[in-house]
Amino acid sequence: MDIIDNLNAVKRGKLSRRAFNRSLLAAGVGLFSAPLLPRKALAAEGDHPTFFTWGGFDIGELYQPYEAANGALPNFSIFGGTEEALTKMRGGFVVDAAHPCNVGLKRWVDSGLFQPVDTSRLANWGDVMPELVAMQGNDNGAGSPWMVPFDWGGTSITYRTDIFELEGEESWDMLWDERYAGRLGSLASGGDAWWCGAIKAGVDFKDIATDMAFEKIAAELRAQRPLIRVYTDDTTTLEQALASGEMAAAMTWNSSAVLLQSEEVPVKFAKPKEGQLTWVCGIMIHKDAPNLEKTYEMIDAMLSVETGKFMINDYGYGHSNLKAFDEFDEDTLKSLGLSKNPAAILDEGHFMIPQSQDWESRMNETFELVKAGF
Known part of the structure; x- marks a missing residue:
């Protein structure tokens, strides 16, 4: 098997990721867990926001409404873990937004590096699961969240x-x-x-x-x-x-x-x-975000049903937009360990x-x- 040829076939849409992974397994080669989809340049530069995130969250499928409106993807900087990310930002690395998880929320808020989210600037906010918004420590005391819930599992x-x-x-x-x-x-x-x-x-x-x-x-x-x-x-x-x-x-x-x-x-x-x-990760906005307007556009794109459908189908993670679950039948969601009533999944687990x-x-x-x- 010529792995490079097959990888190129995946990128051209001629070979499914499932078929490609099966061929790797047959050859004794490790599975490709990250999406093998075409990527535009990771650095859009210009006035596009920089998102500090995990590997695998830097692909166009998660930001299609933003790309459609702006002609390019956001910029991305990748970290290996949230403690590494926070340490780097404490050292002076300025981004527009970052991608922590709820267990680190207190430490991130206490760092003083982030600003509350103005949810009135997010068209999809009304469809976000309230159970995720209400995570411990997420209220800034004036009714605004510190973190926008995005992915959970x-x-x-x-x-x-x-x-x-x-x-x-x-x-x-x-x-x-x-x-x-x-x-x-x-x-x-x-x-x-x-x-x-x-x-x-x-x-x-x-x-x-x-x-x-x-x-x-x-x-x-x-x-x-x-x-x-x-x-x-x-x-x-x-x-x-x-x-x-x-x-x-x-x-x-x-x-x-x-x-x-x-x-x-x-x-x-x-x-x-x-x-x-059980955990939930989300987006926090840096207090000195250089591209604040576009950052809100990026976040709103991440909250879209379109993004949620991809997240659920391709990653098997829950998405914060309740309407995204309406894109699947109950049997499909059950096979992914999810449900038409995602709050029930959260209730069954131990929330960090x-x-x-x-x-x-x-x-x-x-x-x-x-x-x-x-």
Whole structure:
């Protein structure tokens, strides 16, 4: 197989991403988890806003109304994690908007680097899920949000249904199952693993900052450490290992299960009896945004039904616009782990609670020690 020729075929629209990924699997090559769609130049320059975001959120399909109105995409700067992003901005890096998640909201607001959102400038605001807007710490005290909700989803266990033998209900115990020692994987970030460890340990999220909670969670993660084949935030690594059968189960985001299922790999995204971890990410506007008017245009494009349809269909993530869910039938949404009533999905999980910078530092330091075997 000539991978380069097939990749070019995908870009020309001659070969589907599903067919391309299947050919990679057959050749023993890793799955392409990022969209393989044509990209315009990432740097539009000029008076277009700069969006500081995750890799995979820098594609035209998420900004089509903006591009149609302005003839170009926004500019993009990519970060590897939200703590890295915040540190860079604290050091003087100025962008128009950035893409944090709700667990970091307090730290981002406390940095003093962001301005409240004027929702009257967003035509799609009326269709945004109120449950997401009402996330803890999002009200600036005067009725305006700090963050515009955009994408949301869950962290749970993606497992091979033909390899992993369930004993009873789906549970977080699956990632502590000694039968599969060396065949289990985990996301490497404490932003996921620590919170999932809290669910396993029976720690209520409102108590997660206590000394007792730290001890209980760390103990669970230390017990898990010898069983884990790899910790990584490269989801492609986890997806490839699950596809090949090297791993029986791994902690992933729901997008990994959606991708693997589309390639006919027999996996399921577990609904643990204890509940899955639930998160929401969104857009915050820098206080010194150089292109404020166009920034609002960009955000409104991201909130459109058009963008939401792509987000749900191609990434398997929930979108903040309720009307986007009307573009799918219930069976399709169920296969993605979603629903026509997305609020019910949020209610079933454990919603992450913003924490202080001191907590974040202590948690990350402790988790790094755990991963190192201490």
